[in-house]
Amino acid sequence: MAFEHHVLLPLIIFSCIQTLHGDAVPITPWDLKRSPCREGVELKTADCDDRNLDSVPQSLPEDTEGLSIMNNILSSLLNSSFERYPLLTHLNIAGNDIRMIESRTFYPLKEMQDLNLSFNRHLVLPDTGLFRKTGLIGLNLWRSNISLFDGLVSLTTLDLSENSFDLSILRHVDAIPPWVFKPLTALQNLSLEDCQISLLHPLAFEALKSLRVLNLGGNKIKQLPTDIFKHLGQTTNIDLHNNWLANLDKNLFLNNCRLTTLLLSDNKLTRLNQSTFKLIGPSLTSVDLSRNPIDCNCELSWLLDWIGAPLVLMNKNQTICSSASLEPLREKPLFDFDSKKLCSPNIALYSLTSLATMSFVVIVVLVFHYRWQLRYKLFLLKLAAVGYNEMRDARDPNDYEFDMNIIFYDDDEEWAGERLLPTLEERLPQFQRNVFGDKDLVVGMHYLDSIDYVVSRSYKTVILLSRAAVRDRWFMLKFRTAMDHVSDTQTEFVVAVFIEDIPDDEIPFLARLYLSDGRPYLHWTEDVRGQENFFDELTKYLTINLRTNDLIPNE
The missing domain is CATH 1.20.5 (Single alpha-helices involved in coiled-coils or other helix-helix interfaces)
Known part of the structure; x- marks a missing residue:
């Protein structure tokens, strides 16, 4: 790991300087008893590696700037662990058995630049600031709104690799919520490699405006949120190798215009969207797509044209086309794909x-x-x-609230009551729910609303036309209401009956329009035989409903 050497380097330099000057002093058993660490006074460093320590030494100089406690048996870090060393800039606690870190452990370290917490496989970060029971591997890692890294305002390198942050056993919990790294505005290098991470909150890295290198390799990430890298405008290196990624959103790198290295090896990528990589094309210098089941077909021709100087495809020989590729390319290196030969136009x-x-x-x-x-x-x-077949409406009178609705002018009520109604009652005894003129309208409802209500809910409506009726405005409004429902329902449920001859110059426009559309109508006659035919036709009209047909007029 690149981050591990930042702490060791000052210690190694110090040892070399001592050797060159010949002033190295052998450590005696008494020295080990007094202090378990090798101190570099001039470089202000302390090497406490491999000393079987179970806590942070408190006997070192207070001005210590570099401290390495690798490969010991530390199981916890307390709020008081580093209060003695406020000038620490490099701290390496890798390779211990840390299971709990109190919430303000690092708060005194305002000068801290490099922090290595890798290889603490049972690490449990603070929940409420209280001690957690050991053995709860990976449980409640981030379920607090208090960041462990409060106070580390100068931190530039953070290594959390090889720690188990797997929250897949929990529901409704993101592995890394957005507030975890909020204090680390100066951070430039972050490693979360091999941490068993499967979920990332879209704003997990929102605060890391200065980040240059991000390592998310070796995790279990199946899908990256579209905005996960949105705030990483300064990032040059993103490592996503060895995850479970099957696709990349076209806007994933929308704001990463300085990205130079992108590592995507050992994932499950089958198709590569040109739009995804087009956004970072000008800045990218190296990309690794090896060990992905890439589907090599003509849709991938752009990739071969895109990869070239100065862009370098890393691990070319391990970038193999999958078995789902074009037949000549199956299990062959990607660069065997000659798009001009296989995808040339016919x-x-x-x-x-x-x-x-x-x-x-x-x-x-x-x-x-x-x-x-x-x-x-x-x-x-x-x-x-x-030929032409009449189209009948499948509904019957039982589907309506009223069987028959008879509309007439007040002066025509006598004719309707003495001639029309008795005959219809005799011929159509099944019609029991009838509306006869205005007297049967719905009580308490506005007049025109009541007319509309009855017309729309009647299986059949009969309108009696006379010279007096067509001159009455209210009657013609009722006539128009019936015509409008014929147009709306596309059903010939209205029958017009002329009970007397009306001169042509007295026939209103609505009546002319009704006749011109071929709607059903009858004419009353004083001839006895004619009256018999009249009621035969009317009875037929009243027992069926035809669908309207504007192409073929009704006969």
Whole structure:
């Protein structure tokens, strides 16, 4: 790990300087008893590695700047562990058995630049600041709104690799919530490699405006939130190798215009979206796509054109096409893909396609030009071949609130009551729910609203037309209401009955419109035989509802 050597380097330099000056002093058993660490006074460092320590030494100089406590048996870090060393800039606590860190452990370390907490496989970060029971591996790692890193305002390098942060056993918990790294505004290098992370909150790295290197390799990430890298405008290196990624959102690197290195090896990527990589094309200098089941087909031709100087494809020989690729490329290196050879256009096919397109356009133009003539001929042909069948409404009177609604002018009530109603009661005894004129309208409802209510809920409506009726405005409003419902329902449920001759110059526009549309109507006659035919036709009209047809007039 690159981060591990930051702390050891000052110690090694100090040892070399001592050797060169010949003033190295051998450590005696008494010295080990007094202080378990090797101190570099001039460099202000202390090497406490491999000393079987179970706590942070408190006997070192207070001005110590570099401290390494690697490979000991520390199991916890307390709020008081580093209060003695406020000038620490490099701290390495890797390779211990730390299971608990109190919430303000690092708060005194305002000068801290490099912190290595890697290889503490049972690490449990603070929940409420209280001690957690040991043995709860990976449990409640981030479930607090207090960041462990409060106070580390100068930290530039943080290594948390090889720690188990797997929260897959918990529900509704993100592995890294957005407030965890909030204090680390100066951080430039962050390693979360091999931490068993499967989930990332979209704002997990929101505060890391200065971050240059991000290592998320060796985890269990299946899907990256679209905005996960949105705030990493200064980042140059993103490592995502050895995860479970199957696809990358096209806007994943939208704000990473300085990205130079992208490592995506050992994932489950089958298709690569050109839009995803187009955004970082100008800055990217190296990319690793090896050991992914890439589907090499003609849609991937852009990748071969994209990869070239100065962009370098790392591990070329291990970037292999999957078994789902074009047959000549299966299990072959990606760079065996000659897109010009396998994906070249077929000239003959293109020629035939062009000819067919031109012919189609000509036919469409001719058909459009003569469309009315052709449609009329086809209409006549259809009538001659199949004829015309009346379309009946499948509903019956039981589907309506009223069986029959009779609308008439006040002066025509006597004719309706003495001639029309008795005959209909005799011929249609099943019609029991009838509305006879205004007297049967819904009580308490506005007059026109009541007319509309009854018309819309009647299986049949009979309108009696006379010379006096067509001159009455209220009557014609009721007539219009019935016509509107015919148009809305596309059902011939209205029958007009002329109870007397009306001169042509007295017939209003609505009545003319009704007749011109071929709607059903009857004319009353004083002839006895004619009256019998009248009621026969009316009875037929009242027992069925036809669907309206504006092409073929009703007979």
